[in-house]
Amino acid sequence: MKRQNLPLYAIALAILIVGLTFAGVPVQTILVGLLALACPLMMLFMMGGHDDSDRHSDHRQ
Template sequence: MRRQHLPLYAIALALLAVGALAVGVPARSLVFGLLVIACPLMMLFMHGGHGGQEGHGQHQGQQTPAAHDGTDQRPR
């Protein structure tokens, strides 16, 4: 999720809340609903900056110098 889209999500949430209030949904129910989805939304936004799977498997083709020449460089 990109931070440039956050204002659009905020506007969409505000329109949804105003629309729900206009239809007759009690404000107390809206607040309760926001509290219920607050934890998953925080996880989504907080962990959204990790970049997905691009960091996995970066070191697959790299080997240590000991693996190249066949000798074991560990102290005994």
């Protein structure tokens, strides 16, 4: 995940929350869902900037 895509993900999440609210989903249910997703989302955001290209390259000269 690239850092430049983070604002797009935030906008998509905001649109989803507003859409669910307008669809009649209670705010408490949305908050519980966000709380359940907090750990995996934080892992994606925190580990997304790491690049695995070093692991695939051949370091032998």
